[in-house]
Amino acid sequence: xxxxxxxxxxxxxxxxxxxxxxxxxxxxxxxxxxxxxxxxxxxxxxxxxxxxxxxxxxxxxxxxxxxxxxxxxxxxxxxxxxxxxxxxxxxxxxxxxxxxxxxxxxxxxxxxxxxxxxxxxxxxxxxxxxxxxxxxxxxxxxxxxxxxxxxxxxxxxxxxxxxxxxxxxxxxxxxxxxxxxxxxxxxxxxxxxxxxxxxxxxxxxxxxxxxxxxxxxxxxxxxxxxxxxxxxxxxxxxxxxxxxxxxxxxxxxxxxxxxxxxxxxxxxxxxxxxxxxxxxxxxxxxxxxxxxxxxxxxxxxxxxxxxxxxxxxxxxxxxxxxxxxxxxxxxxxxxxxxxxxxxxxxxxxxxxxxxxxxxxxxxxxxxxxxxxxxxxxxxxxxxxxxxxxxxxxxxxxxxxxxxxxxxxxxxxxxxxxxxxxxxxxxxxxxxxxxxxxxxxxxxxxxxxxxxxxxxxxxxxxxxxxxxxxxxxxxxxxxxxxxxxxxxxxxxx
Numbered sequence: 001x002x003x004x005x006x007x008x009x010x011x012x013x014x015x016x017x018x019x020x021x022x023x024x025x026x027x028x029x030x031x032x033x034x035x036x037x038x039x040x041x042x043x044x045x046x047x048x049x050x051x052x053x054x055x056x057x058x059x060x061x062x063x064x065x066x067x068x069x070x071x072x073x074x075x076x077x078x079x080x081x082x083x084x085x086x087x088x089x090x091x092x093x094x095x096x097x098x099x100x101x102x103x104x105x106x107x108x109x110x111x112x113x114x115x116x117x118x119x120x121x122x123x124x125x126x127x128x129x130x131x132x133x134x135x136x137x138x139x140x141x142x143x144x145x146x147x148x149x150x151x152x153x154x155x156x157x158x159x160x161x162x163x164x165x166x167x168x169x170x171x172x173x174x175x176x177x178x179x180x181x182x183x184x185x186x187x188x189x190x191x192x193x194x195x196x197x198x199x200x201x202x203x204x205x206x207x208x209x210x211x212x213x214x215x216x217x218x219x220x221x222x223x224x225x226x227x228x229x230x231x232x233x234x235x236x237x238x239x240x241x242x243x244x245x246x247x248x249x250x251x252x253x254x255x256x257x258x259x260x261x262x263x264x265x266x267x268x269x270x271x272x273x274x275x276x277x278x279x280x281x282x283x284x285x286x287x288x289x290x291x292x293x294x295x296x297x298x299x300x301x302x303x304x305x306x307x308x309x310x311x312x313x314x315x316x317x318x319x320x321x322x323x324x325x326x327x328x329x330x331x332x333x334x335x336x337x338x339x340x341x342x343x344x345x346x347x348x349x350x351x352x353x354x355x356x357x358x359x360x361x362x363x364x365x366x367x368x369x370x371x372x373x374x375x376x377x378x379x380x381x382x383x384x385x386x387x388x389x390x391x392x393x394x395x396x397x398x399x400x401x402x403x404x405x406x407x408x409x410x411x412x413x414x415x416x417x418x419x420x421x422x423x424x425x426x427x428x429x430x431x432x433x434x435x436x437x438x439x440x441x442x443x444x445x446x447x448x449x450x451x452x453x454x455x456x457x458x459x460x461x462x463x464x465x466x467x468x469x470x471x472x473x474x475x476x477x478x479x480x481x482x483x484x485x486x487x488x489x490x491x492x
Contacts, residue, residue, distance in 0.1 A: 003021075012036065012046075013034055015034065022436065032053075032057050048160055056221055074211075079237070092151060098131045102130070123190055126178075126184070127275035133178065167218055174239075175235040214232050236427040243426065248265055256396060268388040270387050300373055321370055327371075327465075327466040330355045343380065348485040353368070370406055418453045419452050
């Protein structure tokens with residue numbers, strides 16, 4: 001008998017859900033927007049109750065009048081964000097999100113007290129950064145002692161939602177990888193950092209395999225789905241990669257969204273000793289991936305358009321950019337509008353428009369923004385490749401992937417053909433795929449690649465000099481970025 005599954009993603013701006021048939025077709029989709037609270041500069045919080053309200057609404061919409069039985073559901077979600085739970089599994093206060101920046105001092109102290117960055121990298125496969133979960137716990141222990149003392153257990157967003165559905169708190173390796181409580185290479189919780197934070201291992205979710213059954217849906221508020229298995233999904237990037245078929249060594253994904261990522265599946269899970277590239281567990285059994293992250297991808301173009309050319313549509317902007325030539329007649333853009341993560345790990349870095357002259361046109365400006373984003377992604381891709389992770393079979397996803405110009409620039413700079421998947425619905429589709437496989441459905445036909453973009457050797461040669469100059473430009477400005485940050489701090 002035909003059946004369907006539900007794939008869910010608890011993102012930062014919305015909860016998204018898909019009803020997907022056993023052959024991979026999307027039958028229905030729904031979403032619920034989320035508000036982001038910023039009570040202080042650099043803070044970012046959300047109400048876990050809003051996630052739950054949105055999830056219930058979506059599940060009711062997807063299950064209403066479904067033409068075929070729903071066999072299972074799975075949830076992916078934003079990484080790193082912390083939910084504190086009391087002894088009755090009720091959330092305590094707001095969730096501190098992955099993009100919250102309040103824990104700078106805690107990152108320094110944790111790194112020092114763990115023995116320094118070399119020991120941190122050896123233990124966790126990643127440096128201690130403000131976005132991760134462990135420094136949030138230390139901040140709460142220092143600044144919200146009453147809340148911290150009330151905490152009986154902790155969860156990440158998708159696991160909090162699965163708890164509400166099933167009554168069981170569980171986490172799988174791809175999301176555990178981003179907590180800095182979990183030893184990525186060994187696949188176990190780190191006793192040393194738990195002792196430092198004053199946490200018992202019983203405060204952590206059960207570790208279960210990705211794609212395994214957490215339990216049946218028992219929540220009485222959603223009677224239409226009562227009893228179906230709830231499947232352990234994955235961290236958003238891992239689930240999104242799985243949704244477009246990035247699952248074997250050599251498979252790779254470039255995501256051109258608000259931020260940008262390069263994900264490469266690896267058979268050599270080595271740690272980047274510079275801390276520039278992340279090493280996380282994948283949603284496949286014993287799978288690992290390296291990931292590079294830039295903080296402003298399509299956001300760079302959106303920022304410029306909203307501030308300076310609000311009357312131009314995206315298609316008009318692309319036409320203008322195409323009127324220029326590779327290198328934008330010597331105009332270079334550094335897309336560090338919100339600092340940068342890979343490869344610089346520099347929160348002080350800032351956006352730069354370099355080389356302006358009276359000759360330059362709107363088209364040169366628009367093209368340089370596209371190129372700056374691609375150069376930043378190229379740096380991340382090259383750093384991943386230097387770790388022995390091949391990026392052979394590339395797919396590009398996200399809003400920017402709809403731009404033929406951006407796809408061609410990526411192909412020319414990475415020197416490889418690039419494909420787009422037929423279905424580009426991100427982590428929710430990857431979650432649906434995990435749910436389908438958990439109940440025995442064959443998903444081999446779910447991933448179909450379309451729109452191949454091949455590199456142009458002549459254009460690739462033209463980009464070499466511009467790319468080298470782009471790299472040198474950051475190095476020459478690095479100390480000036482720090483000076484600027486210090487002046488701004490003094491001026492308040």
